[in-house]
Amino acid sequence: MRAFACPVCQNFASFERDRCGSCGAALGLHLPSWSMVALQDGGTTIDGEAWVRCTQSDPLGCNWLVPESQDPAARGRCLADSLIRREPDPDDTIAREKLAPTAVALRRLVYQLDWLGLPIDPYWRRDGGLAFDLLSSYSTGERITIGHADGVITIDLVESLDAYRETLRVRLGEPYRTMLGHFRHEAGHYYQNILVETGAGAQRYLARCRDLFGDERASYADALARHYEFGAPPDWQESFISEYATMHPWEDFAECFAHYLHITDTIDTAREAGMVLHVDRVRFTGPRDIVPLESYADVPIDRLLFDWKWMSLFFNRVNTAMGKNPLYPFEIGKPVADKLGFVHQVVRESAA
Template sequence: MRAFACPVCHGYIAFESDQCTSCAAWVGLVLPSQEMVAIDVDPGATVVVGGRAWTHCTQRRTLECNWLTPADQEAEQRGRCLACSLIRREPDADDTLAREKLVPAVRALRRLVYQLDDLHLPLTPWWRQDGGLAFDLLSSYTAGKKVIIGHAGGVITIDVVETLDDYRERLRVALGEPYRTVLGHFRHEVGHYYQNILVENGDGAARHLDACRALFGDEQVSYSDAIERHYAFGAPKGWEESFISEYATMHPWEDFAECFAHYLHIADTIDTTREAGMVLRADRVRFSAPRDVAPLESYDDAPIEQLLFDWRWISLFFNRVNTAMGKPPLYPFELPPAVVAKLGFVHRVVRDTARERQAGAAL
């Protein structure tokens, strides 16, 4: 995640903030230019960026959104920024309990959308194209029935009750998961979406599908049978040698989605590390380190092994920081060669897609 600076005093501004804590200037985030810009607090205020007028998202108060949206946007966008416009269904306005939990859920959604845009992955909204990306953010506490987290036909469903720490922790322990967060849910489910549109269909099928099946398995096998088998017998013995998590063993679709989510975890944390100016100095640590680790500005042209080498040493540091605070390790996962190969495939799909989209935009 980029470190944002106040356009007035140049102090640090958090990704979620709409006001500088140092000089009190009101700001908003413009996604295409990836910058915070100064803008009057009035709802009708505008600011020109890149030759286009931008104004506050209509969800600024309701969902605590600090993003700006084009003043001349499409009517279907409902006055919302791109991230908020991707929400297809949400709790009713009078469902105050669910609406309260919706705010942190959408905060995680904005982080997801920012990263996907930064990676130059396609973000075609549901209101612009059938099968486009959509989010149903509902509450199993107030919807009258259990909300099943999942993806189908471009629609990602998230249970906003997952924002409750005690609820999410109970499930994490019951399911034997070393990691479970709302942002993690978003990243996993969007992995299903991108496997569908970038690997299994269109031009992606001709270029990537055979390689995907060779690494992850045949996605055509029965998903319902796989679910039944997984919850009846659990992960196969020795799963750690080929999979990043027990859940990934259930079906090739879940294996891909888990690896896609981890790719986003790793890429975002390394970006955040670089933006903080952090460098691991081999001559300053008390243990043997092979070289200095300075996160790259971009790993676009680097092999996955270089990204994961840097990540190994950076995550070692963050794991130690977490345990120093009495918390579990930040990244409690091992990356065996088989998983490295799978992450390498995700890396190729992401970078090939980005290059093609950038080349098309330049024409």
């Protein structure tokens, strides 16, 4: 992710903070410019337009700005928070406590989607538009299934509980499970539907998508039952990014889309920190200096994955030095690289 600086003192400003930790200036995130701006009396003027804080600044800790002349259908919310269609009742204090950190993950997703230029068409603007139902099975006892259907992404807030999520990760044998990962995966389902399977994208991408991922018309229910009874095939790592990706072509695409977001966001973060791997300063043989690009939109996927291979080696070593699991414990073989290349093509050709 892009690094932010306080416009008053130029010190580092966190993505989630509404005040500078150094000088105390009031800050707000201005999405159109992907930057932090300083506020006076809760607002500011940018290019002649008045901007104010999102109405979720108090209940959800949002630091994003909205135009004062915003569409009333957005309810005074920033783009990310306006996508929340359903949320726990105000008197459900247990669930509401977990809503705020979940909304941070949602804002990270929306910021990256906007940065990549992907279309974000809210449900309140058109039928079938993007929406999020952030519900809780923990406080209500209601069965909540994380998933996507007709533009609506459902997330179970119980996944924000570290103990619950980690227990589930271990039981399912997953190397990685986070709330942001859920958002990225489910967004993959949404974009496969609107960019690949329907509209103009179907003629352009669908045949190639089926060649790479398989026919999405195969029974999902049968695939689900088969996966949970027999698991992934023994040789799954040769052609898939994860065991879950083996279940059905839809899940394969969604997993690859999520990993594309993982990789691009992490390597962007490294670049924004000025990180460069100098081949003459490491103890192992490297091909060349690894200098992350400002953008990988105009280069083949091979360049992105080459840089990522070496950067992730460093990130994995940092994590293990702290007694943690490797940051990116995944192998990317040729079949997976081809799938990521397809996602890369769809993303860059669909960019606004």
